[in-house]
Amino acid sequence: MMLFGKNKSKDDLVVRGARVVDPVEGIDSVCDVRVDAGTIAQLGTSLDANEHRAVDGAGLVLAPAFVDPHVHLRVPGREDEETIASGTSAAAAGGYCAILAMPNTEPVVDSAAVLGSLIEDAQAEAEIPVGFLAAITRGQEGAELTEMAELADHGAVGFSDDGHPVVAPGLMRRALQYHGITGRRLALHCEEPTLSRGGQMHEGAISAELGFAGYPSVAESVMVERDLSLAAFEGQPLHLLHLSARESVEALSRAQAAGVAASAEVTPHHLCLTDEAVRSLDPNVKMNPPLRSSDDRTALIDGLRDGTIGSIATDHAPHARQEKDVPFEAAPFGVTGLETAFAALYTGLVDPGLIPLETLLERMSAGPARAYGLEAPRIAVGAPANLVLLDTAATWKVEESGFRSRSVNSWLLGQTLKGQVRMTVAAGSVVHES
Amino acid sequence: MGDIHVMREDFLPPKQPPRRHLISIGDVTREDVERLLATARSFSRSLEREVKKLPTLRGHTVVNVFYESSTRTSSSFELAAKRLSADTMSIKAAGSSVDKGESLKDTALTLGAYDPDVIVIRHPQIGAPQLVARYTEAHIVNAGDGKHQHPTQALLDLYTIREEVGPLEGMHVAIVGDVLHSRVARSNIQALTLMGAHVTLVGPPPLIPRGIEAMGCEISHDIAAIGAADVVYVLRMQRERMQEGANYVPSLREYTARWGVTPERLRPGQKVMHPGPMNRGVEIDPLVADAADALIEIQVRAGLVVRMAVLYDLLTTGPASVRSPEPLEVA
Numbered sequence: 001m002m003l004f005g006k007n008k009s010k011d012d013l014v015v016r017g018a019r020v021v022d023p024v025e026g027i028d029s030v031c032d033v034r035v036d037a038g039t040i041a042q043l044g045t046s047l048d049a050n051e052h053r054a055v056d057g058a059g060l061v062l063a064p065a066f067v068d069p070h071v072h073l074r075v076p077g078r079e080d081e082e083t084i085a086s087g088t089s090a091a092a093a094g095g096y097c098a099i100l101a102m103p104n105t106e107p108v109v110d111s112a113a114v115l116g117s118l119i120e121d122a123q124a125e126a127e128i129p130v131g132f133l134a135a136i137t138r139g140q141e142g143a144e145l146t147e148m149a150e151l152a153d154h155g156a157v158g159f160s161d162d163g164h165p166v167v168a169p170g171l172m173r174r175a176l177q178y179h180g181i182t183g184r185r186l187a188l189h190c191e192e193p194t195l196s197r198g199g200q201m202h203e204g205a206i207s208a209e210l211g212f213a214g215y216p217s218v219a220e221s222v223m224v225e226r227d228l229s230l231a232a233f234e235g236q237p238l239h240l241l242h243l244s245a246r247e248s249v250e251a252l253s254r255a256q257a258a259g260v261a262a263s264a265e266v267t268p269h270h271l272c273l274t275d276e277a278v279r280s281l282d283p284n285v286k287m288n289p290p291l292r293s294s295d296d297r298t299a300l301i302d303g304l305r306d307g308t309i310g311s312i313a314t315d316h317a318p319h320a321r322q323e324k325d326v327p328f329e330a331a332p333f334g335v336t337g338l339e340t341a342f343a344a345l346y347t348g349l350v351d352p353g354l355i356p357l358e359t360l361l362e363r364m365s366a367g368p369a370r371a372y373g374l375e376a377p378r379i380a381v382g383a384p385a386n387l388v389l390l391d392t393a394a395t396w397k398v399e400e401s402g403f404r405s406r407s408v409n410s411w412l413l414g415q416t417l418k419g420q421v422r423m424t425v426a427a428g429s430v431v432h433e434s
Numbered sequence: 435m436g437d438i439h440v441m442r443e444d445f446l447p448p449k450q451p452p453r454r455h456l457i458s459i460g461d462v463t464r465e466d467v468e469r470l471l472a473t474a475r476s477f478s479r480s481l482e483r484e485v486k487k488l489p490t491l492r493g494h495t496v497v498n499v500f501y502e503s504s505t506r507t508s509s510s511f512e513l514a515a516k517r518l519s520a521d522t523m524s525i526k527a528a529g530s531s532v533d534k535g536e537s538l539k540d541t542a543l544t545l546g547a548y549d550p551d552v553i554v555i556r557h558p559q560i561g562a563p564q565l566v567a568r569y570t571e572a573h574i575v576n577a578g579d580g581k582h583q584h585p586t587q588a589l590l591d592l593y594t595i596r597e598e599v600g601p602l603e604g605m606h607v608a609i610v611g612d613v614l615h616s617r618v619a620r621s622n623i624q625a626l627t628l629m630g631a632h633v634t635l636v637g638p639p640p641l642i643p644r645g646i647e648a649m650g651c652e653i654s655h656d657i658a659a660i661g662a663a664d665v666v667y668v669l670r671m672q673r674e675r676m677q678e679g680a681n682y683v684p685s686l687r688e689y690t691a692r693w694g695v696t697p698e699r700l701r702p703g704q705k706v707m708h709p710g711p712m713n714r715g716v717e718i719d720p721l722v723a724d725a726a727d728a729l730i731e732i733q734v735r736a737g738l739v740v741r742m743a744v745l746y747d748l749l750t751t752g753p754a755s756v757r758s759p760e761p762l763e764v765a
Binding site: 326 | 537538539557558559560561562564565579580581582583617620643644645646647648649
């Protein structure tokens with residue numbers, strides 16, 4: 001077991017007449033889908049509803065629900081910013097049937113005790129299943145490995161020091177060697193701290209003009225190259241978190257071609273925005289890694305399209321209002337994203353023709369599941385119902401009042417987006433409708 | 435409840451024009467600069483009179499909030515406001531509620547409650563003036579925000595060059611030293627290029643920010659490049675940033691040897707400027723600082739009339755230099 005949530009009643013359902021799209025199963029046709037007690041029972045036309053609730057899917061897209069491999073639920077420690085209940089409720093509204101939570105909490109998830117209490121909380125309050133990553137090093141301090149085998153036995157879905165790199169190459173090598181016995185993924189935040197120190201935004205013409213200390217793209221890519229070299233040397237897989245730079249994508253592509261089992265993720269904000277956005281000095285475009293150049297953005301989109309980057313991750317990072325309502329330089333890194341990811345990417349990438357809808361759906365669902373060795377949501381008879389019903393024609397305005405998340409630090413506030421989640425079914429239960 | 439349509443747009447009273455601020459040189463046009471410099475010049479004549487005080491801004495309130503130490507900028511703004519008969523109030527971070535952990539937002543709300551007409555703010559963080567603009571109704575003047583902008587410094591430098599050297603169009607200015615950490619450099623590059631001047635940045639590679647040539651200036655790492663300039667603008671070498679281990683330059687000694695502005699490196703008659711405070715013997719040789727061709731004290735005097743012009747302009751006519759954060763477009 002790697003995912004934990006509330007025990008919910010399994011629903012009976014027939015979704016009629018939607019365009020059913022499952023890129024992995026190779027389905028793209030208008031048909032009905034019947035769910036019996038939370039399990040997909042039949043695909044076909046004019047299906048008998050019997051006692052089931054019928055949902056009109058005409059004009060809508062029914063797809064495997066999304067998996068977010070990178071969420072900050074802020075528990076334990078910052079329940080004012082997010083909780084398991086509020087974060088999973090936000091995820092359900094965003095079309096997700098599973099999310100993975102990062103361990104950089106207070107305290108850090110680096111022991112079976114902390115992990116165990118989170119799993120208990122998830123079983124009591126998570127609206128959709130949650131997986132918890134544990135730290136690679138104790139306290140994420142980059143000195144000693146956590147007890148990875150025990151953490152895996154207790155349900156850790158993977159290991160990450162997200163928020164911090166594993167600075168010492170020798171320790172990174174040991175982590176790669178040892179984690180192999182757990183069968184769980186290492187997820188790496190690649191940042192060379194002596195190159196990024198003090199950096200507020202991407203280093204380039206705009207940081208030069210605005211006067212911000214730069215966080216150059218090479219601070220990420222040198223660490224990506226180092227970790228890929230170590231993974232190749234040890235013959236171990238790894239997952240690269242939130243890639244932002246062209247050089248990182250190119251290094252990943254070379255490593256994959258050479259046979260390294262490396263996966264990677266990219267965020268909606270890195271796919272939609274560039275460092276131009278920082279001219280607004282809005283603290284809601286301050287994140288780590290920072291928004292990069294237009295050329296980097298192009299490389300990320302290309303990498304997503306050709307599959308070099310297999311996953312989209314929100315890096316949903318809630319922050320208290322008072323922490324973001326300060327000058328840009330004083331603000332913490334991070335933005336929310338669970339409730340806006342699909343709409344932002346539909347508006348920013350699919351609608352303008354930069355990537356096909358099928359690719360977006362795959363990278364938001366099967367891609368991240370595969371990266372962590374989870375069963376991918378799919379639309380097939382006998383599979384648990386993990387479904388999202390999408391209205392790709394609807395437009396809506398992103399407003400503070402609409403968020404289920406406890407935090408409102410979204411880079412999309414005030415914007416009108418195209419694409420709306422109408423219904424989410426997670427692990428056989430309807431968890432969101434609008 | 436449906437939408438309520440009260441009345442047609444053209445029946446409504448005219449909307450207030452957007453509040454005008456001076457936060458960045460990037461917000462002003464060439465015409466704005468021309469008008470400000472002309473106003474400054476007329477104020478400089480008024481200061482030659484026996485009674486230097488003008489009644490122009492009587493009844494207006496100007497609040498100076500300084501979160502960083504400053505001698506010339508804060509005194510210059512205060513005197514500028516007083517010369518125009520405005521009521522002034524100066525707040526320094528040390529000894530204020532800031533020491534007790536008050537956020538900038540709350541300080542802005544507190545000061546805003548007194549309905550000041552202008553808030554002049556200096557703050558170590560980029561974006562502080564925008565934040566204050568968001569939470570008060572006052573006109574905001576940026577007196578320096580982090581390494582970002584110091585627009586009144588750039589305006590007083592334009593004024594000084596025009597009065598003392600000649601027309602800005604075609605003027606060649608070499609800016610020498612620590613550009614990386616300098617808000618003065620950024621504002622001046624924008625202001626000088628806006629007015630048609632030609633700018634060359636000269637300094638050690640780690641102190642010239644990557645990509646800054648996109649602002650329309652040239653770059654040289656060789657001090658000999660100042661030879662071609664009409665004006666040599668020397669930046670302060672910020673000792674606090676040059677601590678051991680920072681490695682922007684190996685040592686101040688080597689910096690001075692390579693990039694110090696000395697009499698030998700200047701042509702006769704070449705004008706020298708410096709925003710102050712100077713490190714004599716580091717970025718500028720004392721003989722250069724005290725030479726007749728140095729415009730450094732003239733810059734300080736220009737600061738007074740230019741700041742008078744800025745206050746006057748914001749509260750009377752002036753530029754539509756509003757730049758509030760707009761919602762971002764999904765690219």
